[in-house]
Amino acid sequence: MSTEILLNAPRGHYRIKHVARSEIAKIITLRSSAITLGLTFAACLLVTGLVSHSALHHDPGYYAGFDPTAESLTGMITVALAGGVMGALLITSEYSSGTIRSTLAAAPKRPLLLATKVGVTTVLMVVFCEVLSFASFFLGQAILSGGGAPSATLASSGSARAVVMTGLFIALIALMSFGFGLIFRSTAAAIAAFVGVIFVLPLVMHGISESDVHYLPTNILINAIMSTVNQGPGGQFAPVSPTVGLVLMTVYAAIALAVGAALFVRRDA
């Protein structure tokens, strides 16, 4: 047996970089990660392509108040869905498979482990969502301008802001879902919570308090973040400004993560 390896144990102790390498390896070594990212990429561009294409060849009246930027970001709705599911799965699959026990054996300092996990998830989601956001925008604009419809460039008013913020916002949605995963530890429960907040809550809120609907993630994303027209407090559909909307989403994600983290650090694994 190689006792020399034991003697050769490096100085110091395991750090964030070791845990991060480990977490990245975990994501890379699962074929399902690549498949999910690939399918999401395809679905997003497909939706954007279809929506942009159906906006072509209308009467001039159709294009009054037309928002080519928002039109080209429609596919990002599918990314919000997929990102929410992936965010939850990144932690719940560890619980459902039992991997969490191996993970905690290698990195028993739970706050350090969780911080690294959240960090890796954030980087992955931000990069992926930003890439898709730009890809979706350029594809949509190419179709719109190619078909003679009004189109935008990154230099157009609000377009660059919308593209960048849409990617960030959806990454935050995925992080909120990661928080749900930490809280519930079960894939079904975490995804139910995510779908509840994103798709059910807006419908229910209409019946309770119409004015508060604007503060829900889904409404912020569509009416404030992705749009470049009807902005600001005066607008009928978007009383929340994009910046306030992004801050709100950050707070939502932070709350879900904070509750999840508090439970993760204390709970039996």
Added chain:
Amino acid sequence: MRMIVGLDLPDSGSALIGGKHYAELDWPLREVGALLDAKAFHPARTARNHLRWLALGNDIPRVRVDEVLDQVGLTSVANRRVGKFSLGMTQRLGIAAALLGDPGVLLFDEPVNGLDPEGIRWVRHFLRDLAKEGRTVLVSSHLISEMSLTADRLVVIGRGRLIAETSVADFVARSGGGAVRLVTPDQVAFTAVISTAGATVEDDGGSLTVEGLTSSQIGDLGVQNGLRIYELTPITASLEDAFMELTQDEVEYRPSTMPGAIAVGEKE
């Protein structure tokens, strides 16, 4: 065991390894290797990839992954998905993961569960070899006969309470040992002699079971009284007998046909 590696929090007290909490270890996998349950892997990952990400987490060289795969005999299936493994193979992978950091302390929870006889033999020898290399190996098991073949020291826990902490030999000797089997054609005479000597005799049909005298004392009695002895065998209680005797009052789920349980039931 889950408390030792910090998966569960104890209600009170603490579990330390070499004076440290598991969470305070510099390189946990290099100091403690644990096999707590066979299913601690994602089914879609290959055996090699599972060990790789574990190794990365504690800065363990990559060559070590193939070393431990070889050690547990999984080299040929290293690139297969773990989900397709049999219970015995997952158990071997769990052992490989525990050995990955070449730790001085090893914890195995029910390591032979679900293994075939050949696998059980392999684990038994493997555990002894690890101990011979100077490592501390802590094994838990419900298979008491298995423990008698593997363990040096015993810790008996019943319903969460420590019942005994001793060596296997002491444990067996202390509880139940000391009886001697005697085969003699002069049963009646011998019974009388032994009874006079203050020991108890039980007639088991073809043989007598003597309690309270050693085999040499019985041999001497035979010579002194001119009685013939065909066979004289000290009966050592098996570890299982010793265990049952000691834990009688601590059994959590007792079949209701046991007289004790019925009595309790009536009182309630």
